[in-house]
Amino acid sequence: MIYKDDPSAIAGFLEDTSNLKSGRTPGVFFPESVEEVADLLRNAVSDGRRYTIAGNGTGTTGGRIPFGDYVISMQRLDRIGEVEEVEGGLASIRVQAGALLQDLQTKAASAGWFYPPDPTEKTCFIGSTVANNSSGSRSYRYGPTRAHVRSILVALPQGDILDIPRGRYLADTDGLFTLDLPVAGKLSFMRPEYDMPETSKHNAGYWSASGMDLIDLFIGSEGTLGIILEAELQLRPAPEKVIACLAFFMSEGELLNFVEEARKGSGGVAPRAIELFDIRSLDFLRQSYARIPDGTAGAIYFEEESTESGEERCLEAWLELMDRCGAPADQSWAALDNDGLAGLREFRHRLPVLVNEWLSRQAESKVSTDMALPDSRFRELFKLYRNACDREGFTYIIFGHIGNAHLHLNILPRNRAEFDRAKALYRQLVSEVLAMGGTLSAEHGIGKLKSEYLVQMYGPKGISEMVRVKKAFDPYLVLNIGNLIPESFYESQT
Ligand SMILES: Cc1cc2nc3c(=O)[nH]c(=O)nc-3n(C[C@H](O)[C@H](O)[C@H](O)COP(=O)(O)OP(=O)(O)OC[C@H]3O[C@@H](n4cnc5c(N)ncnc54)[C@H](O)[C@@H]3O)c2cc1C
Structure with a gap:
């Protein structure tokens, strides 16, 4: 080695x-x-x-x-296996942890299959996407990585290698897991007792639910319980057609109404992605896309899967909805083929790139949120962020997964005083979102940066329940210490 x-x-x-x-x-x-x-x-x-x-x-x-x-x-464990058809018209593929997401997606596509999870950044490793339960725009329809993992192979902190296919290890009715391992011996521990928020995306702390599967404890555990070595991922047949569109709105009210109607499936639309670019995000993007219409109040990007024969009807339904909500077709950018789709995806990817370029010219780093509310409260989340930042006079953008009431707020401080105020606002927003039944992280996870806020979400008791699980697998605390669980909680609980 x-x-x-x-x-x-x-x-x-x-x-x-x-x-x-x-x-x-x-x-x-x-x-x-x-x-x-x-x-x-x-x-x-x-x-x-x-x-x-x-x-x-x-x-x-x-x-x-x-x-x-x-x-x-994990970079040398990068093999991608062959696609195999499985039950239910689906397929599976076995992938080592260090394979790139983009390579897996290319391999699946070349065999006519489709792997739905699509974090905006495609150069991440598959093992990390499992450890972090990553998600993306298509998670609106298909859920996060968790929903597409059939099985994982894990190296546990004491050196056991455990194969965890979905369905093999379940918590009993009291929430107790029992395992008998060659090196670690008998392990028995209770799942955390806390309730998870009722958001459609949630990636903050250990997953816990009645009758849960051990595989779901590992997915999203950010490497604190074991190292993901391999995963067997589920593939779906590639859709015949995908239509995508960036619809520009002249008023914020019309934009938010459009989101509401699209979520309801008004007129028969069935989106797989509903994404927001607020007015300030579009101002950033104008540097690269001068043809963004003047006077626009924001844009919604959406995708829907269709067939050759159904494409026309699908388009008509969207055009009718856009027209009804004040987004004229002649001011929208539609994509009906792969090149067009790639162009619109590049538009989406360009935003964080431009933000990072802007930040590289500043002395301070951004302050960003990854919180979500229960789906129907997307308007409240948008307005909470927008009003707070306007009040403070910050430079900021709001973008992302509005269909899941999951928006990224990036505050871009111009000096240290603004950075300190942005951090103070972040703390306040965390309190407000948690009080509204939201989650601290919907997709990026907690890592080391946000562990103090996890205590706010679950309280000391909830964190102690996570420590109990962590110590069952890792009694000598050798793996990913400092991630998720604040280290002080290890000292206070033996
Ligand atoms: C521009 C940009 C856009 C992004 N967009 C999205 C998005 O849309 N959705 C989203 O969910 N995320 C997004 N991310 C975040 C990031 O891409 C994901 O969290 C991704 O899963 C990280 O993968 P990585 O290989 O780079 O992991 P790293 O950053 O190297 O590690 C991430 C964490 O995973 C742990 N880890 C890594 N490998 C393993 C393993 N094999 N077993 C156990 N633990 C492991 C590490 O210890 C660490 O805690 C974005 C990031 C950027 C920069």
Whole structure:
């Protein structure tokens, strides 16, 4: 196994996209087999080592940044298996943790299949998307990564390798899991007792539900319970046609009405994505897309799957709805083929790129939210963010998954005083969203940056219940310490 400790070779492992600067590590291991990963963990206590798992570093929460621990990079475990047809007209594919999402999607597409999860950033590793339950615009229809994982192979913190197909390990009626493992021996622990929020996207803390499946505890656990080595993912037949459109609105009220009607399926529309670009996001994008109509109040991007024969009817339904909601077709950008679709997706991807370029010219980093409310409350979330930022006079943008009442607010401070005020506002918004029944994170996870706010979400009791689960798998605390669970909670609970 390759090991690197030359500072210039491992500097990249001290960062992700969070702007956390305090990472440090003695060195990085690059295992090339699942056994090598398990060996590292099996010997962690006798070697006196703790490990942080590294995916490809596109995470936004500092999850892969080590604070003094060794790093295990998953990049050499990157094999993608062959597509196999399974029951129900679906297919599956086995993928190692270090394979890129974009490579998996290309392979599935070339065989005529479709992997729905589509985080905007496609250069992430599959193992990370499972560990973080990543999602994207198509999650409006298809749900997050969790909904597409049939089975995982995991290296547990004491060195066991456990195969977890969906349906094999279920909590009993009291919520108790029992496992008998070669190295760790008998493990028995209760699932967390907290209730999860009623949002359609939620990625903050361990998943917990009555009669739950062990696989769902690992998905979204951000590497704190084990290392995802491989996953068997479910594929769907590729849709015959996809229509997509960017509809520009002249008033915010009409835009929000359109979202409401699209969510209801008004006139027979059946979107798989409903995404917002607020007026300030469009101002950013004008640098690259001068033809964005003047005077627009915002835009909604939507996609729907169709067939050759149904495409015309599908288009008519959308045009009728757009017309009714004040988004004239001649001012909208539609895509009816793959090139057009790729062009609109590039438009979406361009926004974070332009924001990052802007930030690179500033002294301060952005303050951003990833919170969601129950679906029907999308207007409240938008107005909460918009009104608060206008009151403060911030430079900001609001964009993202409005169909799931999940919006990203990026505050872009121009100086330290604004940054401090933005952080204070973030804290206030967290309190308000949680009080409204929302979630702290709908897709990016908690990592190291947001663990203090997780205490606000679940209370000390909820975090202690997570510690109980963590310690059942990782009694010597060797894996991804500092992620999700604030470290002080390990000390207070033995
Ligand atoms: C421009 C941009 C757009 C984005 N858009 C989206 C989006 O639309 N939706 C979304 O959900 N996310 C999005 N993200 C966030 C990010 O891409 C995802 O969180 C992704 O899953 C991170 O993958 P990575 O390989 O880069 O992981 P890393 O950043 O390297 O690691 C992320 C976390 O996963 C853990 N981890 C990595 N591999 C494993 C493993 N094999 N087993 C256990 N734990 C592991 C790490 O320890 C760390 O805690 C975006 C990021 C950027 C920069």
